[in-house]
Structure formats: C-alpha cells, structure tokens
Amino acid sequence: MGDDGDSTECRRVVFVTVGTTCFDALVRAVDSQTIKKELFTKGYTHLVIQMGRGSYIPTKSTGENGSLDVHYFTFSSSIADHLRSASLVISHAGSGSIFETLRLSKPLIVVVNEDLMDNHQSELAEELAENKHLYCSRPQTLDRTIADMDLKSLLPYSPGDATPVAKIINRFLGFLDD
Amino acid sequence: MDKGNACPYASMASSVTFCCAIFAITLVIIRIFYVIYWGSRPHRTRAPQPVSTLIVLGSGGHTAEMLNLLSVLQKDRFTPRFYIAAATDNMSLQKARLLENSLADENGVQTSETAQFMQIYRSREVGQSYITSVWTTLIAMMHALWLMMKIRPQVILCNGPGTCIPLCAIAFLFKVLGIRWSSIFYVESIARVRRLSLSGLLLYKLRMADQLFVQWPQLQRKYPRATYVGRLM
Known part of the structure; x- marks a missing residue:
C-alpha cells in the first residue's frame, strides 16, 4: 500500500479533503512547515488540498529545491479522480469520504474536527482505526501520526452488504424469499 | 350563569364531559399501544401487491x-x-x-x-x-x-x-x-x-x-x- 507511484515518475500525491465542510484547522495543519517537511521526508512529492468552505488559504508552492508541490482548490466534481491518483489520503471524518477512500484501498488518515457541536463523527473513525483500516488523528496531533505511521500495517477493508437488511424488510412485509 | 354550588346540572355536565374525556383518552392510549404492538410484528399475511x-x-x-x-x-x-x-x-x-x-x-x-x-x-x-x-x-x-x-x-x-x-x-x-x-x-x-x-x-x-x-x-x-x-x- 502506498507505493504505487513508481509508474508515474515517482509522483506521490497526498490528497487532503474536507468534503463540503469548513475545516480550517486541518488545512492549517497540513500547510504547516513541520507536516510538509514530514511528508516530504516520507517520499511524497505533491500535496493537493481540497479546502471546501474554509477561509484559510494555504500557500501554493511549485515544489522546487527540495520541497512539496502544494496546490489547492475549494470544490471539484472529480474528487474520485483525486482519490484514485493519491498515494495517501488525509480526510475529514465524514463517512462518505472515509468509505470512498477505503473502497479504493488507499492509505487513509482521518482527522476529526473537534469544533463540531455533535461530535459523533469520531466514533466511526476510531472504530475503523481500532480495526486497523485507517489512522485516526486530530489537527494538533497530525504531525505525530504522520511521523509514526506504518502504512504496511493497515488492513484492507471489505465492503459491507445490504442484502441482510433487505431480506428482513421483505420477510417483515410478507414478501416471499426468492 | 355563575358557578354557584346550587347548580346541580352544571356540575353533572362537567362530570359527564370529564368522563367522556377520560374515555376518549383511554381509547387513544389503547389504540397507540395496539399500533406499537402490531407495528413491530411481521405481517402475517403475504404481501400480494x-x-x-x-x-x-x-x-x-x-x-x-x-x-x-x-x-x-x-x-x-x-x-x-x-x-x-x-x-x-x-x-x-x-x-x-x-x-x-x-x-x-x-x-x-x-x-x-x-x-x-x-x-x-x-x-x-x-x-x-x-x-x-x-x-x-x-x-x-x-x-x-x-x-x-x-x-x-x-x-x-x-x-x-x-x-x-x-x-x-x-x-x-x-x-x-x-x-x-x-x-x-x-x-x-x-x-x-x-x-x-x-x-x-x-x-x-x-x-x-x-x-x-x-x-x-x-x-x-x-x-x-x-x-x-x-x-x-
């Protein structure tokens, strides 16, 4: 996992996504020198940030003289393409982003937004982190997570199945099984 | 008519209303329990349509x-x-x-x-x-x-x-x-x-x-x- 950049001239992209939310704390964190340096030493070459409704503007960089190529945008209809071309995904804790990334078997760090009022989102990320499908972090600990992560220890996620629910609903309503 | 205690019809009427209200509320409560009870049970008949x-x-x-x-x-x-x-x-x-x-x-x-x-x-x-x-x-x-x-x-x-x-x-x-x-x-x-x-x-x-x-x-x-x-x- 994570070493699929060889075919494209060692282009290894870190894709950061906040979905439709506003998550400046995450954008600010990945824009910090410590994290950019950490990612660069880990072998990543590009940092692409989808910043959503946030107001913090990260600093663009062309990636010359030994640093990350940084580039950002607010929204895009081709998030799936960005995920597919990424070697590492850093995402907000929305279940849509999480499962889309896991289904593509991309290494994933989920960063929980602690500013949300009803913060149930950490539940899912923590549960999946416990089962070693991803790493779960916070904006202030993201640098440590990146430094300590071992992407080879992550386990692939097998997609769920809706047929059991469908079966129960059918039986409940008196439809015969086929 | 004021609410004097010398008016037996008024008090009777109010107690009748009270009883009716109690009866209606009881019916509604029974109906709610009925709905909850049968709602959570699978349908016994086959769904034809x-x-x-x-x-x-x-x-x-x-x-x-x-x-x-x-x-x-x-x-x-x-x-x-x-x-x-x-x-x-x-x-x-x-x-x-x-x-x-x-x-x-x-x-x-x-x-x-x-x-x-x-x-x-x-x-x-x-x-x-x-x-x-x-x-x-x-x-x-x-x-x-x-x-x-x-x-x-x-x-x-x-x-x-x-x-x-x-x-x-x-x-x-x-x-x-x-x-x-x-x-x-x-x-x-x-x-x-x-x-x-x-x-x-x-x-x-x-x-x-x-x-x-x-x-x-x-x-x-x-x-x-x-x-x-x-x-x-």
Whole structure:
C-alpha cells in the first residue's frame, strides 16, 4: 500500500479533503512547515488540498529545491479522480469520504474536527482505526501520526452488504424469499 | 350563569364531559399501544401487491448508505417510490434520480411512472442549536403533514437525517387514526458506533420505528430492541 507511484515518475500525491465542510484547522495543519517537511521526508512529492468552505488559504508552492508541490482548490466534481491518483489520503471524518477512500484501498488518515457541536463523527473513525483500516488523528496531533505511521500495517477493508437488511424488510412485509 | 354550588346540572355536565374525556383518552392510549404492538410484528399475511414506498434521503454519507440498500431491494415490490430530501440538499435527489433513470432505462419505462422526488424543510441544520430547532421543527412538521397526506406510503425507509422525524411522527399518527397503516424501517447510519443518533434514539424510545436496524454489534447490545444487520458500506 502506498507505493504505487513508481509508474508515474515517482509522483506521490497526498490528497487532503474536507468534503463540503469548513475545516480550517486541518488545512492549517497540513500547510504547516513541520507536516510538509514530514511528508516530504516520507517520499511524497505533491500535496493537493481540497479546502471546501474554509477561509484559510494555504500557500501554493511549485515544489522546487527540495520541497512539496502544494496546490489547492475549494470544490471539484472529480474528487474520485483525486482519490484514485493519491498515494495517501488525509480526510475529514465524514463517512462518505472515509468509505470512498477505503473502497479504493488507499492509505487513509482521518482527522476529526473537534469544533463540531455533535461530535459523533469520531466514533466511526476510531472504530475503523481500532480495526486497523485507517489512522485516526486530530489537527494538533497530525504531525505525530504522520511521523509514526506504518502504512504496511493497515488492513484492507471489505465492503459491507445490504442484502441482510433487505431480506428482513421483505420477510417483515410478507414478501416471499426468492 | 355563575358557578354557584346550587347548580346541580352544571356540575353533572362537567362530570359527564370529564368522563367522556377520560374515555376518549383511554381509547387513544389503547389504540397507540395496539399500533406499537402490531407495528413491530411481521405481517402475517403475504404481501400480494407492491407497496408504495417513501424513501427519506439525508446528506452525503446517509444517501450513499440508503442507495446501497435500494440497490438490493426488489424494485417491482417497492413501487411507486417517493424520495424526499431536505430543501437545502440538491445532491441527494440528483443521485436518486440517476439511480431511477438507469432503472427506468433498463425496464423501458418513464421515471415519472415509478418514482417521484420531493423536497422538505429541514427540522435542524448541522450545527443549529437545539433551542431554535424547536421552531424549525414545527414548520417542518406542517410541511411534512402536507407531503404525507399526498403520499400516504405503505413503507417508509429512513436512515438518519432529522428530516425523517416529522415524517415518521405523522406516519405514526396516521396509524393511530386509522388513515394509513405504514411500516417504518429505520437503518441507523454506519457512522453511529457507540450511540444512536438523535433521530434513531427518538424513534427507538417512542417506539415509532417498527424495525430499527444497526450496523455495529455493540450498538445492538446497548439497544436490545434494535436488529443488528452488519455493515451496509
């Protein structure tokens, strides 16, 4: 996992996504020198940030003289393409982003937004982190997570199945099984 | 006439009204228990005909989960289908439309024959305080009542957004009043691992959902009347 950049001239992209939310704390964190340096030493070459409704503007960089190529945008209809071309995904804790990334078997760090009022989102990320499908972090600990992560220890996620629910609903309503 | 103690008719009339009120309330309570009791039991007769189905969509992850469920449900049984999403959410209905259009193409029919799409005022936006949501919930209730009178579904599928609460409450009311018997299925979002969402908790505690499904075993242990069905995503 994570070493699929060889075919494209060692282009290894870190894709950061906040979905439709506003998550400046995450954008600010990945824009910090410590994290950019950490990612660069880990072998990543590009940092692409989808910043959503946030107001913090990260600093663009062309990636010359030994640093990350940084580039950002607010929204895009081709998030799936960005995920597919990424070697590492850093995402907000929305279940849509999480499962889309896991289904593509991309290494994933989920960063929980602690500013949300009803913060149930950490539940899912923590549960999946416990089962070693991803790493779960916070904006202030993201640098440590990146430094300590071992992407080879992550386990692939097998997609769920809706047929059991469908079966129960059918039986409940008196439809015969086929 | 003033309320003197020398007027036996007035006191008799009031005690008659009181008795009638007590009687009516008792009937309603009995009816509510009847609805709760029979609602949570599987139908004993075979369903001979397709059932009109209301599908409540929520934002982002909720919709993805619901569409996953719809993709495995037999479309000829659950028809016609009515989709409702929050007025502020255009994405969800668009995704449902895509699904319905591809189904219609397969079967060579018009989407308008099998599915309808509607929007509803939201009872609570993400981040809105619980106090102001009392007022917005009332408005949403009125709108939901109007929609439910038009649709009168036999089956309701919902999975989390607050939008489903007014709709389910009205469906329950319709059951109590004998207007329409509908089966309410609630699938708690996969994002809920340790606690039910506010919507899930309300439907569970008030016993409005006939079947409440959860996607994590630890959640089923905490809410024993729920049914564990494994992950949908």
